[in-house]
Amino acid sequence: MTEPGPAPAGPARPARYAGLAGAVLLTVAGWLGGALPDIPPAGPWRAGHGPWALGCWLVGIALLVGGWWSLRRGVPSARWAYLTAGLWLAPLLAAPPLASRDVYSYACQGWAYTAGHDPDGVGVAAAGCPWLDAVAPIWRDTPAPYGPFFMLLAALAVTLGGDLVGTIVLLRLVALAGVLLAALCLPGLARAAGVPTGRAAWLALACPLVGVHLVGGAHNDAVMLGLLLLGLLVLVRFPGRPTPLLAAGVLLGLAVTVKATAVVVLPFAALAAVLGRYTVRALLRDGGWLAAGVLAALAATSALSGLGLGWIAGLARSGDSEQWTSPPTAVGVVVDYLREWAGREPAAVPVTRAMALVLLAVLLVALWWRAWTALRARNDVRQRVRRLAAVRPRVTLFAAGVALAATVALAPVFHPWYATWPLLVLAVSATRTTWFALVCAVATFLALPDGTSLARYTKAPGAIAMTVLVVALAGWAVRARRTRTG
Template sequence: MTAPGTPPAAPGTPPAPPGVARLARYAGLVGAVLLAVAGWLGGALPDAASARGRRADEPWTVALWLVGTALLVGAWWALRRGAPSTRWAYLTAGLWALPLLAAPPLGSRDVYSYACQGWAYAHGVDPYATGVAEAGCPWVDAVAPIWRDTPAPYGPFFVLLAALAVTLGGGLVGAIVAFRLLAVVGVLLAALCLPGLARAAGVPTRRAAWLALAGPLVGVHLIAGAHNDAVMLGLLLPGLLVLLRRPGRPGPLLLAGALLGLAVTVKATAVVVLPFAALAAVRGRHTLRALLRDAGWLAGGVLGAVAVTSLLSGLGLGWVGGLTRSGDSEQWTSPPTAVGFVVDYAGGLVGREPGAVPVTRTAALLLLAVAVAALWWRAWSGLCRLADVRQRLGRPDAARPRVALLGAGQALVATVVLAPVFHPWYATWPLALLAVAATRTTWFVAPCAAVAFLTLPDGTNLARFSKAPGALAMTALAAGLAVWALRRARAARPG
């Protein structure tokens, strides 16, 4: 018997035939090698002008990149229902990562921004008060022009890590190596937690490991691109695992809260997971009193981590202000931005300039707050009803972890969809949680596969070349999904 609002346990699926799995493994490896070669021919090398002018746009470089991406995406997609075994999934993901570890930064120039922000802090400059160009970073030419004059949008813990990477690296190349090592550590920490989270949620570990680790977004953007999203996930998943294994106990709750708080002080996006972590923190029946008691310990750990890192860095809460500049980039890949573009286009047809993008972005953030609150209430209500059913039947509350993890994953989906800016690696946030909690996979695996084609090896976003048609298509897609969601919500209403 399943309580209303509770997702069913993930059904077991047979592993792929050995021939299909073997073909997928080596097709993905070839794809990873092609991506690494394309990276050396035209990746995000430090000399940005030279890379763009001589090699990045050459047909062979683009062809290698697109074919490599297609092979990696196809191999990942072929086993989306699960690898032959969990060990096989780990080994294959590691095999695919090897060529990418030997490549230059791929798909983005953000790692150079990290290096300059770390350099600025290490030299006594507040990275939240000034851009890296004004700070005098010697590597500013490697930073994407749009981010040279913007303050750091990351939390104080990551700024401390960035300064450490720059100090230990001794130069730009050494700093890039250090950032990549940080990313690898983050991915490994997340990987260690996947089996425990998947078992708690009743999802096959071989499927969870494959979806969360073998996808092209992880290899290309988290590992090769050295994005700090890997560090965030490497803190977020251990924090959630501690919660699920030791709910209701002050010590583990404080530890879990500290890990989650550190994740927030890397990227503030992690904050949307906290309400669902509070649900996972409750031991036994979900009552308001139990929630306030156990979530209080969790909140203590979170606030403690934020306070300690803010004080240790000497930067206080200045990082909160830096978040407002993360939306300086305007591309149709963000649905709210695309809708704003379409409104502006329509206004232009009648001789007006409405400047709708800031308005649609603000409305989307308000909608995000409503969506997260609704998801939390649905999870809370389902857990309360489930507790009553389990108590009457005398069975343990086995669905609690799945409800909390699925709610957190859905909240991250809403964050990605409604954020003012979108980059392909943002999709790794919900992917990591949905891989261990969702029963159906196509609805989130397919978009992750599609967005893997959005960037070129030097970080050029293909959305730049399709602004008007892309905005129209994204707006139409968003409208269609909104209508579908409303109809489904009405159909689900009782009576």
């Protein structure tokens, strides 16, 4: 079953200008009550310009999501998609940090590094960052969970920016560069996987999560995704060639040294590196060149920054917050409610999170094996090499996107911008898109302009609803498997 083709120009025009109006309203909401350096004591929607800020934010989000959703199955052309996405992003460049205070953590971590402290070993409070008041309280005492390459970028922003405002501006420009790099890679990846370029560009770039969080919030996920897509593009264009494979490995390694999440893609990237017949020998040969590039990037950035691999330990602190937006956390919270009702101590959340990580490991192995066997099935000598070359990008990219989606779903914590990880890869490889586009649309509504998560105010009902959804999906999966087996 294929999805409808390009949308006619008539319905596209209202969607374009509705999204633009939404972006302008979000910028206004940002200045009225966004994530400004001084933290509002009771939330920006409760005092001063609060009602106006909240009203502009909710209407702006609704317009952006509505415009994006209405054209998710096709746009007039790829050029139209790029121009419209750029039109929506432009107002957000003039906004203060939106929907998150993480960019202030980046600034303080960069300052700590330039001041001679180890951001992987101490929190920004202990380092004495002068901008500490702007950092969210929960992250003031935690070490940085980001890799050495991003620490170098953050330190550069601090050095060139001088004060907090200059640093924030430069960090947003770094995030914008990551989005632009991803935008350059989308057409080549979409064509390689046989996906309409216009639809891929629209899903990836016009998605409100990209504008609000990657650009407006200046999240370093944008840099990770830009490097990740560029590495994948090199792989699908030049498989089996040592020099491009090394270059692709370096790009993927740099993505890992921004955020460790990118490591999930590496096994599937090794499949994309193979040229010709899929054999264990070919996988070790071509995948070896790729692995060499990844290790070179890790070694070079660790040595250049002097930070080594200490940042890996900081990843353990990313789950300090408990929100129902993470399915395993939601299930644990509901179990704890039942334990408290029975008079027992609540201790289920760490258990459900550990079980989810084990399940994730099993799923990643199963996804890789399924992609490997699918490609091996096309090794028949009667099949033309050209046909295998056409199948390889679609299989490997889609498997990588699903792996990222599973990582997001089973992680101990979920923030709205995490949904952009699978979004950009699935946009260039998936035939059916509603299943992940719907998640992105809903996730856009989860944050307020100052970075407050709505999950904080809906813990009990949200956890129960998420648990019911998890149980329903698990039951559906079991029934579907039994039906196929029968």
